Amino acid sequence: MDNEEKDLSPEEIVQREEDVVSELEDMESLQKALSEEKAKAQDYLANWQRAQADFINYKRRIEQERNETAKFSNAMLILNLLPVLDDLERALENVSAKLAGLTWVDGIMLIYRKLQAILEGHGLTEIKAIGEPFDPNLHEAVLFGEGEGGKVIEELQKGYKLHDRVIRPTMVKVGKSKEEKEESPEEGQ
Amino acid sequence: MGRVIGIDLGTTNSCVGVMEAGEPVVIVSAEGGRVTPSVVAVSKAGERLTGQVAKRQAITNPDNTIFSIKRLMGRKFNDPEVVRDRKILPFKISEAPNGDVKVVMGDREYSTAEISAMILQKMKMDAEAYLGEKVTEAVITVPAYFNDSQRQATKDAGKIAGLEVLRIVNEPTAASLAYGLDKKKDQTIAVYDLGGGTFDISIMELGGGTFHVKSTNGDTHLGGDDFDQQVIDWLCDEFRRDQGIDLRQDRMALQRLKEAAEKAKCELSTVMQTEITLPFITADASGPKHLNITLTRARLEQLVMDLVEKTIGPCQQALADAGVTPAQIDEVVLVGGQTRMPIVQEKVKQLFGREPCKGVNPDEVVGIGAAIQAGVLKGEVRDVLLLDITPLTLGIETLGAVMTPLIPRNTTIPTAKSQIFSTAADNQTTVDIHVLQGERAMAADNKTLGRFMLDGVIPAPRGVPQIEVTFDIDANGIVSVKAHDKGTGKEQKIVITASSGLSKEEVERMQREAETYAEEDRRRREEVETRNAADTLAYTAEKTLREQGDKVPSDLKQQTEDKIAQVRSALQGPDINEVRRTMQELSEVLQRVGAAVYQAAPPPPGAEAPPGEEPPEGKPPEEGTVEGEFREV
Numbered sequence: 001m002d003n004e005e006k007d008l009s010p011e012e013i014v015q016r017e018e019d020v021v022s023e024l025e026d027m028e029s030l031q032k033a034l035s036e037e038k039a040k041a042q043d044y045l046a047n048w049q050r051a052q053a054d055f056i057n058y059k060r061r062i063e064q065e066r067n068e069t070a071k072f073s074n075a076m077l078i079l080n081l082l083p084v085l086d087d088l089e090r091a092l093e094n095v096s097a098k099l100a101g102l103t104w105v106d107g108i109m110l111i112y113r114k115l116q117a118i119l120e121g122h123g124l125t126e127i128k129a130i131g132e133p134f135d136p137n138l139h140e141a142v143l144f145g146e147g148e149g150g151k152v153i154e155e156l157q158k159g160y161k162l163h164d165r166v167i168r169p170t171m172v173k174v175g176k177s178k179e180e181k182e183e184s185p186e187e188g189q
Numbered sequence: 190m191g192r193v194i195g196i197d198l199g200t201t202n203s204c205v206g207v208m209e210a211g212e213p214v215v216i217v218s219a220e221g222g223r224v225t226p227s228v229v230a231v232s233k234a235g236e237r238l239t240g241q242v243a244k245r246q247a248i249t250n251p252d253n254t255i256f257s258i259k260r261l262m263g264r265k266f267n268d269p270e271v272v273r274d275r276k277i278l279p280f281k282i283s284e285a286p287n288g289d290v291k292v293v294m295g296d297r298e299y300s301t302a303e304i305s306a307m308i309l310q311k312m313k314m315d316a317e318a319y320l321g322e323k324v325t326e327a328v329i330t331v332p333a334y335f336n337d338s339q340r341q342a343t344k345d346a347g348k349i350a351g352l353e354v355l356r357i358v359n360e361p362t363a364a365s366l367a368y369g370l371d372k373k374k375d376q377t378i379a380v381y382d383l384g385g386g387t388f389d390i391s392i393m394e395l396g397g398g399t400f401h402v403k404s405t406n407g408d409t410h411l412g413g414d415d416f417d418q419q420v421i422d423w424l425c426d427e428f429r430r431d432q433g434i435d436l437r438q439d440r441m442a443l444q445r446l447k448e449a450a451e452k453a454k455c456e457l458s459t460v461m462q463t464e465i466t467l468p469f470i471t472a473d474a475s476g477p478k479h480l481n482i483t484l485t486r487a488r489l490e491q492l493v494m495d496l497v498e499k500t501i502g503p504c505q506q507a508l509a510d511a512g513v514t515p516a517q518i519d520e521v522v523l524v525g526g527q528t529r530m531p532i533v534q535e536k537v538k539q540l541f542g543r544e545p546c547k548g549v550n551p552d553e554v555v556g557i558g559a560a561i562q563a564g565v566l567k568g569e570v571r572d573v574l575l576l577d578i579t580p581l582t583l584g585i586e587t588l589g590a591v592m593t594p595l596i597p598r599n600t601t602i603p604t605a606k607s608q609i610f611s612t613a614a615d616n617q618t619t620v621d622i623h624v625l626q627g628e629r630a631m632a633a634d635n636k637t638l639g640r641f642m643l644d645g646v647i648p649a650p651r652g653v654p655q656i657e658v659t660f661d662i663d664a665n666g667i668v669s670v671k672a673h674d675k676g677t678g679k680e681q682k683i684v685i686t687a688s689s690g691l692s693k694e695e696v697e698r699m700q701r702e703a704e705t706y707a708e709e710d711r712r713r714r715e716e717v718e719t720r721n722a723a724d725t726l727a728y729t730a731e732k733t734l735r736e737q738g739d740k741v742p743s744d745l746k747q748q749t750e751d752k753i754a755q756v757r758s759a760l761q762g763p764d765i766n767e768v769r770r771t772m773q774e775l776s777e778v779l780q781r782v783g784a785a786v787y788q789a790a791p792p793p794p795g796a797e798a799p800p801g802e803e804p805p806e807g808k809p810p811e812e813g814t815v816e817g818e819f820r821e822v
Binding site for chain 1: 209210221232233238242243245246247248249321440441444445466468469472476477
């Protein structure tokens with residue numbers, strides 16, 4: 001309703017219309033670009049947050065593992081030494097009557113006790129087996145035969161715990177109850 | 190949300206893995222094992238046991254301990270394999286109305302899927318304990334020869350265990366994924382799987398990103414256990430020959446023999462011979478007996494040769510069925526612990542005419558492949574950001590023409606690292622930053638990436654100014670190095686674009702050279718450090734005499750000056766031992782000087798302290814710019 005409009009020629013009006021349309025198009029594409037960028041930014045932020053979270057979780061787990069490792073760093077070494085402990089025990093169990101009185105044999109016994117003490121100092125404890133109810137968490141059954149049903153009647157190899165973890169289950173012979181004996185006459189493997 | 194785990198559901202053992210930060214990781218079980226025995230049992234008390242614990246009580250509970258269920262999965266009661274296995278397996282196998290196989294455990298019947306589900310449940314629980322979150326989706330592997338009903342049974346097992354099985358993957362495919370073979374071009378792959386109890390050979394084709402199984406063959410009753418048995422038998426025979434006692438009659442001895450035999454077999458994969466020592470293995474009227482036998486690798490190979498040869502036939506048959514010749518095989522993948530044995534690897538090499546892939550732990554390779562597939566399927570909730578690493582160490586030149594590293598090689602980028610350096614000479618007013626790339630100890634042996642100078646440093650005793658040097662590498666590998674004088678606030682920077690770096694061949698060459706010269710470089714660096722230390726010591730001594738000379742008796746002062754001169758002259762020469770010796774002597778004299786000074790009037794504060802201050806981060810020695818080096822005395 002202004003004077004301006006009256007002064008515009010038809011061509012100028014068309015031009016103005018075209019300008020407006022073109023500006024509207026520009027605005028549209030800008031808005032589209034903006035929303036695309038916004039979406040991207042959101043995406044990046046989300047990914048960054050996840051990566052950060054993963055990192056924090058990973059750190060937490062590494063910390064846990066590190067504490068575990070510190071406690072059980074010797075586990076492998078101790079596990080590898082157990083057969084030596086076993087053999088020493090066997091040697092001492094097999095002292096013949098002839099050797100029994102020898103001071104030298106006493107010496108070996110002292111050495112054995114010393115080794116035991118050192119390992120105990122590092123957290124090693126023996127698993128109770130003989131006479132106990134068989135528990136697969138602590139014992140490994142390798143023979144099954146005559147004896148009080150469900151109880152450990154013989155120890156083939158000592159089992160040990162390091163701190164609270166079983167590092168070697170006791171190798172045992174488990175007693176077969178009368179009913180079981182009737183069912184299957186097999187013994188062990 | 191939620192991670193997808195990959196499970197290798199094996200006949201004897203199972204393994205579970207998951208992707209973590211782009212790498213597959215084997216999940217350790219609650220019992221501390223990287224694999225879990227595929228054993229399920231119901232105790233007399235009605236308690237359900239799975240894994241290692243179930244295996245330990247198997248002998249006392251043969252009727253209710255189920256193992257090797259995989260042999261029965263998805264089969265019908267009258268399948269020839271089932272008929273054969275029924276004779277060997279100690280637990281009760283029955284027939285369902287529709288002809289399917291059912292097993293009896295405790296007081297009820299279970300489908301094979303239900304039993305496998307129990308094993309999967311254990312793997313799931315261990316994974317959840319490790320990840321600290323619930324797991325609801327998994328990828329499970331099956332042998333390539335499994336038919337539809339066997340695959341369906343496996344899927345059902347997953348469902349029963351509370352896992353949505355995103356995909357059933359063939360074991361040889363998983364093994365190939367573990368070696369990244371899917372990233373290479375189209376090729377033909379042979380997977381040789383020799384595990385504890387079974388042998389499987391598969392020929393596969395990788396085409397257009399997917400694996401197709403062309404043929405399979407094997408021996409369902411050939412595995413590591415058979416190899417162990419050969420050793421046990423040999424030990425018993427040797428012992429009987431030597432000592433006249435048959436250990437096979439002694440159950441306790443047999444137990445020890447079993448363990449020792451397996452251990453010896455494993456050891457002989459890395460050493461040429463091993464001693465099997467079992468003291469007090471048995472006893473007779475004449476007393477205790479010991480077993481002490483040496484087993485050589487050569488002898489072991491003789492003992493197991495027949496077993497290894499048994500794998501040849503199935504391999505040749507598989508090749509024939511696939512219509513390929515050994516020459517057409519592009520890659521061979523080894524699966525199963527027994528493939529660690531050198532003789533097995535040699536046989537495989539002979540058969541297929543090429544070195545097999547063997548970097549991944551063969552007991553875990555299928556589990557790892559399953560984890561990789563799981564990761565791929567989950568598509569990563571977000572895009573995987575592929576990050577590069579910087580292939581060579583970056584650093585600057587410091588006193589003595591050595592390279593001081595700032596960013597070690599193989600550091601993931603983008604990254605930044607700062608370190609404080611100082612001047613080498615008194616009143617030094619410019620520092621020269623010489624940016625280097627490489628692994629060698631001496632600056633001259635590395636590649637120069639760039640150089641720049643920072644001037645306007647306020648004149649001060651050497652070691653006092655604090656110049657912070659910062660290396661920054663962006664995600665594109667563009668290196669920028671900045672030197673910032675903390676005293677003046679002045680800063681200089683240089684940006685190095687990738688083109689001034691090194692090509693792949695050059696990188697490899699430099700890494701190789703670094704290894705070759707490692708010892709020599711270490712020695713040279715040590716020499717430089719010793720020289721620098723000697724120089725600093727002489728400097729300190731001179732300063733002390735200058736400042737505290739009046740408190741020092743003149744003969745001691747003369748001695749000190751002599752020693753200083755000796756050190757300086759030794760530094761001119763090439764003999765590093767001479768430098769060390771004179772440095773030691775000067776050090777001793779200096780201690781006496783110190784004592785003399787303290788005995789005199791109370792010294793002004795800081796007189797005897799090493800010159801200059803420590804950099805704020807408390808970084809110990811080995812700092813310096815081109816000529817600048819700062820050392821604690």
